[in-house]
Each structure stands twice: as structure tokens, then as C-alpha cells.
Amino acid sequence: MDENEQRLFDSWKNNASSWTRAIRNQQIESRVLVTNSAILETVIELNPKTFLDVGCGEGWLCRELFSKGIDGWGVDASGELIEAARQEGDTRFLVSLYSDLTSHKFGDTVHFSCLICNFSILGQRDVAYIASAGHSLLKKQGKIIVQTLHPIIACGDAAYTSGWRETAWHLIGNETFHPAPWYFRTVESWIEEFHARNYRLLKLREPCHLVTNKPISIIFVFEQQ
Numbered sequence: 304m305d306e307n308e309q310r311l312f313d314s315w316k317n318n319a320s321s322w323t324r325a326i327r328n329q330q331i332e333s334r335v336l337v338t339n340s341a342i343l344e345t346v347i348e349l350n351p352k353t354f355l356d357v358g359c360g361e362g363w364l365c366r367e368l369f370s371k372g373i374d375g376w377g378v379d380a381s382g383e384l385i386e387a388a389r390q391e392g393d394t395r396f397l398v399s400l401y402s403d404l405t406s407h408k409f410g411d412t413v414h415f416s417c418l419i420c421n422f423s424i425l426g427q428r429d430v431a432y433i434a435s436a437g438h439s440l441l442k443k444q445g446k447i448i449v450q451t452l453h454p455i456i457a458c459g460d461a462a463y464t465s466g467w468r469e470t471a472w473h474l475i476g477n478e479t480f481h482p483a484p485w486y487f488r489t490v491e492s493w494i495e496e497f498h499a500r501n502y503r504l505l506k507l508r509e510p511c512h513l514v515t516n517k518p519i520s521i522i523f524v525f526e527q528q
């Protein structure tokens with residue numbers, strides 16, 4: 304693991320309890336107003352039988368999908384976040400790095416309809432790990448659904464090129480956040496990286512802020528070839 308990846312994991316370990324409170328107390332306005340429903344609608348439109356929530360955090364998206372009768376699992380590197388997810392009553396959560404996804408058993412599910420990555424692809428090598436795992440874990444023509452900050456907005460004043468960035472913020476909602484490095488990708492490189500690994504872009508959405516009408520996030524639906 305390189306230094307940026309190690310700092311990223313350490314940061315999510317440190318942020319686990321404040322992240323859990325921020326999500327459960329609905330402190331992140333863009334999520335409450337736009338991005339939570341955008342990812343849910345995108346997944347549900349695809350009518351999946353099963354899903355793997357990759358980087359599930361404290362598990363809110365799994366719980367929403369379970370409540371709609373869709374079977375699935377959540378995985379995350381943070382033992383604290385997985386514990387917080389299980390404490391809500393469901394056992395379909397596992398500690399795993401993206402690099403280890405294929406080494407687990409997910410109950411009776413061998414092949415998933417989709418992998419969902421909701422704001423959880425943060426490292427440089429994550430696309431490679433997840434795309435590669437998808438070729439073993441997805442059904443034929445399975446989907447990888449990625450929601451991330453919209454690159455045009457997230458880029459800020461820096462040059463529009465892919466590369467490691469530092470988070471500038473120290474709060475999530477009202478909670479303290481230990482900053483972490485994250486790997487910025489342009490729209491072109493998101494698409495190219497998946498295309499290079501035998502997925503093709505099926506759909507792209509740009510959910511916008513309800514007042515400013517600026518894009519908050521981008522959602523890619525890639526289909527395995």
C-alpha cells in the first residue's frame with residue numbers, strides 16, 4: 304500500500320464515528336436533498352436482484368435497498384463502520400479492502416447484478432481493483448454504478464488533470480473530519496479507465512443542486528462486456 308492509500312485508510316478509521324453521526328443525523332445537505340435519492344433511483348431503475356455495496360460506510364444504502372426487497376451485501380475497509388452497520392440489525396456486512404473482494408463468501412450469492420460505489424472510489428488503484436473483481440463477481444452484463452463528486456465542480460482552481468489531492472475541509476456537517484488524500488479523476492479518465500477494463504458506459508447522470516442548478520455529483524453506469 305502506498306503512502307496516500309495508507310493515509311486514506313487511517314483517515315476513514317479516525318472518521319468512522321463522526322461519519323456515522325453525520326450520515327444518521329442527516330447533516331450533509333447535498334446528500335439529503337439530491338445525491339441519496341439519485342443513487343437510489345439509478346439502482347432501482349436497473350431492477351437488480353442482488354447488489355454489492357462497495358465501500359458501504361455505515362450501511363445506509365444497503366438498508367434502503369434491503370427494505371425494498373433487494374438482496375445484497377455491504378463491504379468496507381473500516382471495521383468500525385462495518386460494526387456500526389451490523390448494529391442496525393442486519394448481518395450482511397463484511398470488512399474487506401477492494402483488493403480482497405474476491406476472497407470472500409457472500410452467503411448464497413456468487414454473482415451479483417451490480418456493484419455500487421457511492422462516493423467510495425477514493426484511491427488511485429480502486430478502479431482497477433473493483434473492475435477486476437467485477438469480472439468474477441458480476442453476472443453476465445452486470446453493472447458497476449459509481450457516484451462521485453462532479454469533477455468540474457470538485458476540481459476547484461487546480462488544473463483539470465487526474466492526480467492525488469488533499470481534502471481542504473475539516474468538518475462533515477457539524478462533525479470533525481480528519482483530512483485524507485483522494486485521487487481526482489477527470490470525466491474522461493473515469494470513462495477511459497473502465498473502458499480499458501472491458502466495461503462500457505451505459506448511462507451518465509449529473510444530479511444538480513435544487514437551488515443553484517449546478518451539478519453536485521456524477522453517476523456512471525458501466526456494463527460488463
Ligand SMILES: C[S@@+](CC[C@H](N)C(=O)[O-])C[C@H]1O[C@@H](n2cnc3c(N)ncnc32)[C@H](O)[C@@H]1O
Binds near residue numbers: 315359399402421429
Ligand atoms: C465517503 S465514504 C462513503 C460511504 C458510503 N458509500 C456512503 O454513501 O455513505 C467512503 C467509504 O469508502 C471506504 N473505502 C475507501 N477506500 C476503500 C478501500 N480501498 N477498500 C475498502 N473500503 C474503502 C471508506 O472506509 C469509507 O467508508
